[in-house]
Amino acid sequence: MAAPAPHPFVYIDAAALHSLLPFPSLISHLRAGLAHPELSADIQCPQRVSFPLPTAPSAALLLMPSWCAHPTLPYLALKAVTSFPSNSPRLPSVHAAVSLFSSATGAPLASIEGSALTLRRTAAVSALATSLLTSPARPPSTLALAGAGALAPYLAEAHLAALPSISRVLVWNRTKAKSVALVARLREVHPGLAVEEAEEMDEAVAAADIVSCATGSTEPIVRGALLRPGAHLDLVGSFTPAMRECDDEALRRGRVFVDFEAAMEEAGELVGAFQRGVLRTEDVAGTLAELAAGTVQGRRGDDEITVFKSVGTAVVDLLAAQLAYETHIAAPNNE
Structure with a gap:
């Protein structure tokens, strides 16, 4: 499996993510990834796990991992979601972040704002x-x-x-x-x-x-x-x-x-x-x-x-994170 080319670790915030994942491109990417028989077979997506947190009423931490060994999708992603229902109306009760790694070397590649990614991939699905x-x-x-x-x-x-x-x-x-x-x-x-x-x-x-x-x-x-x-x-x-x-x-x-x-x-x-x-x-x-x-x-x-x-599912998180990351590092100002 080919490792992604070396590139400095990047952070992709919500504003950047919305521009990196226009719906025509994201919908097309999800369709191609889900339809690819070898790719679909190689994506691993363990069941998400949830941990109750004693820090606030009904608070929870959810972890959603996924990874792939196929050379066209050499990534490992972990989405961490926090749910704090008792937050004030001015503060969202759910927050998320996606960590993206190379599945060939384990090297960290990116941190991606997870709430925006979830909104866009859910709508695209x-x-x-x-x-x-x-x-x-x-x-x-x-x-x-x-x-x-x-x-x-x-x-x-x-x-x-x-x-x-x-x-x-x-x-x-x-x-x-x-x-x-x-x-x-x-x-x-x-x-x-x-x-x-x-x-x-x-x-x-x-x-x-x-x-x-x-x-x-x-x-x-x-x-x-x-x-x-x-x-x-x-x-x-x-x-x-x-x-x-x-x-x-x-x-x-x-x-x-x-x-x-x-x-x-x-x-x-x-x-x-x-x-x-x-x-x-x-x-x-x-x-x-x-x-x-x-x-x-x-x-x-x-x-x-x-x-x-x-x-x-974390499968579409992985595919959306791939498109955001690869589009980001391909931009001329990110070389």
Whole structure:
């Protein structure tokens, strides 16, 4: 395995990361990396571990390692995430950093701001799945966003980058002030885009070709009966069995895909559906890597409803960190 060429250790902050990982490039890079059969086989991603911390109420440290021995991805990455739910509203409760090393020599290469990397890779994964599961014969025009938190603007930008046919965005959030702020932000950045606040989530679901959810809900906010024929449902928010963004009817009507197998053990929508006999594990049609590689069939008809559930994994952290690092050191002013 070839070691990366020697280069001074670098720190990539959030501002630099956003410019280094434009969505068209990041989505393309993730698709190529996930579809590469040898690369996918060589990436190692142990289960993330969590340690409770006695320093603050409910505080925790999560460690997510990944590495690869393939010469086109000779890196080892460790993402460390801290969760401090009791932080004041002015201070984020979650912080993250990614340490990147050479997997050939173990030499440290970079420290990367992890929160920005997580936001961009999460949104890019959703947009990649949506682009692989929507019908080319019926390009989507309306995107509905459930949730107006930190991830929401990135989900909007990633979907707009992957699917230029989107001309209308509907925003719903339980806290009206947040949805109003997101609508204003998107209108400012995209003056030609129709951006509207949805008063009711049911209204947004019934009108949308794509429904993308990024909430911390423990009760279904998407009613499957309202999904239009041919709609795509993107579920990002839940990452524990107690969380749930859609009802069982959405899973009954839809053909379900996941980012990685871990989603079947962690996502409340799927765990609950398995327990209630609504869905079997063998009913899950495939993973994002299989979709990207073309080893499983995606959408089978224009009217089919598709569902994509992601919970995140260090694999996409590794690929995103690779793209950020290699783009950074290739810049002329960083030689």
